[in-house]
Amino acid sequence: MGYFLGFDGGGTKTDCVILNAKGTVIGEGRAGPANPLRSGYTGAFLSLRGAAAAAISNAKIRPAAITAVCAGLAGAGRRSVVRRVTVFLSEEFPVATTQVTTDYEIALEAAVGTGPGVVLISGTGSVAYGRNQAGETARVGGYGPWLGDEGSAFEIGRRAVSAVARSRDADAPVTVMAEMISAALECPDWDDLMLRIMKTPDEVFPKLFPVVAAAANSDDSAAKEILFGSAIGLGHLAMLVIRRLGMKAQEFPLVKCGGIFGNSTVLDPLLDSVLASGALRAKISRLEISPAVGAARIAARISESPSQAASHGA
Numbered sequence: 381m382g383y384f385l386g387f388d389g390g391g392t393k394t395d396c397v398i399l400n401a402k403g404t405v406i407g408e409g410r411a412g413p414a415n416p417l418r419s420g421y422t423g424a425f426l427s428l429r430g431a432a433a434a435a436i437s438n439a440k441i442r443p444a445a446i447t448a449v450c451a452g453l454a455g456a457g458r459r460s461v462v463r464r465v466t467v468f469l470s471e472e473f474p475v476a477t478t479q480v481t482t483d484y485e486i487a488l489e490a491a492v493g494t495g496p497g498v499v500l501i502s503g504t505g506s507v508a509y510g511r512n513q514a515g516e517t518a519r520v521g522g523y524g525p526w527l528g529d530e531g532s533a534f535e536i537g538r539r540a541v542s543a544v545a546r547s548r549d550a551d552a553p554v555t556v557m558a559e560m561i562s563a564a565l566e567c568p569d570w571d572d573l574m575l576r577i578m579k580t581p582d583e584v585f586p587k588l589f590p591v592v593a594a595a596a597n598s599d600d601s602a603a604k605e606i607l608f609g610s611a612i613g614l615g616h617l618a619m620l621v622i623r624r625l626g627m628k629a630q631e632f633p634l635v636k637c638g639g640i641f642g643n644s645t646v647l648d649p650l651l652d653s654v655l656a657s658g659a660l661r662a663k664i665s666r667l668e669i670s671p672a673v674g675a676a677r678i679a680a681r682i683s684e685s686p687s688q689a690a691s692h693g694a
């Protein structure tokens with residue numbers, strides 16, 4: 381009997397699942413963020429360890445029973461991240477084969493397995509990734525909050541605070557987001573909010589997406605403008621991947637993944653319209669399982685060919 385452990389580590393949370401040899405989920409765990417580039421290696425390792433411990437306890441197995449581990453992490457596009465996380469996992473699971481890959485690769489695995497398709501991810505950050513019939517892959521986005529992350533929770537929250545700041549400066553009618561932001565963050569003082577943003581922006585901006593979604597539902601024009609721009613930005617990421625892979629006229633799964641989706645009656649239909657207009661034959665859906673399941677499935681495959689994992693993590 382083999383047991384395969386998969387991680388999905390992002391800027392907000394870490395999910396962990398364990399599959400048995402039949403591919404059934406037998407254990408699940410969750411912990412804090414595990415993007416080493418944003419939360420630091422110490423914080424990321426604590427999250428990975430905590431999520432794994434919860435999943436192993438839930439599965440009622442011993443850690444030594446884990447056959448293979450795959451961690452899909454935001455920030456793992458860098459070789460330095462792959463090396464350090466691989467060392468950590470090898471020490472945590474010394475008898476298991478280990479692999480470290482990106483969050484978008486495990487999302488595509490969860491969505492379409494080894495077949496063709498495109499995933500559009502938007503959580504704390506954003507990225508689009510796809511594979512065509514020939515096995516060619518392409519990625520667009522995923523550059524972090526200062527260079528990109530169009531349509532992400534971080535960008536939406538940042539734009540919301542910016543809209544409130546502009547209305548304050550111009551003595552314009554205050555967007556309803558002003559009071560909603562203060563209530564959501566329990567921070568009524570504007571100067572205190574600015575200080576929190578400067579110290580820990582990752583703990584402020586992503587939390588404001590529900591505020592913007594609620595304000596847009598209340599017909600707040602500033603919130604609706606933010607979500608419209610987010611839909612255009614996210615659609616652009618997906619369209620660039622589709623064009624690069626020559627899939628525009630083809631039929632393929634286009635799967636949305638992340639906490640942004642399914643939580644706004646304004647953003648979702650706008651985005652679906654943008655996607656449908658650029659890829660008429662794409663089958664648009666939301667990912668119904670955790671990307672961590674995709675990571676665990678990759679772990680099951682590498683257990684049969686450990687040399688693949690070794691070469692990937694070099």
